[in-house]
Amino acid sequence: MPWVVGGYHGPTMSDSLHGPGQTACWECLHDHRAEQADMRLPPETTLESLAPQLPRHPVNIISATPTGTLLTHFALATLTGAPPIEPGFRYDVNLVRLDASAPDRITSRPDCPACGSSP
Numbered sequence: 001m002p003w004v005v006g007g008y009h010g011p012t013m014s015d016s017l018h019g020p021g022q023t024a025c026w027e028c029l030h031d032h033r034a035e036q037a038d039m040r041l042p043p044e045t046t047l048e049s050l051a052p053q054l055p056r057h058p059v060n061i062i063s064a065t066p067t068g069t070l071l072t073h074f075a076l077a078t079l080t081g082a083p084p085i086e087p088g089f090r091y092d093v094n095l096v097r098l099d100a101s102a103p104d105r106i107t108s109r110p111d112c113p114a115c116g117s118s119p
Contacts, residue, residue, distance in 0.1 A: 006071035023088030
């Protein structure tokens with residue numbers, strides 16, 4: 001079953017559409033994002049351990065609306081086929097800088113037990 005995932009991470013909204021047998025699974029997406037974030041941290045440090053422990057999430061209507069709208073667009077396009085959207089890309093928009101960014105293709109890791117080509 002195809003699936004969509006989205007969220008707001010700092011000033012960046014991120015949405016993607018995935019298809020079974022066509023694209024990376026959630027674990028591959030997570031690992032790809034961690035590898036892309038070259039923060040020059042010690043090897044034992046995880047990105048999750050750096051997240052601030054706030055009493056509330058710093059999201060508001062300005063960041064939640066476009067994130068949810070794009071996620072809904074991906075879901076409706078998958079269900080109806082209009083417009084056709086190729087799965088396997090992550091779209092990120094920095095809401096502070098609004099730099100144009102190209103979609104990021106996420107591929108399955110060969111050693112992934114869920115979707116890779118290894119037995």
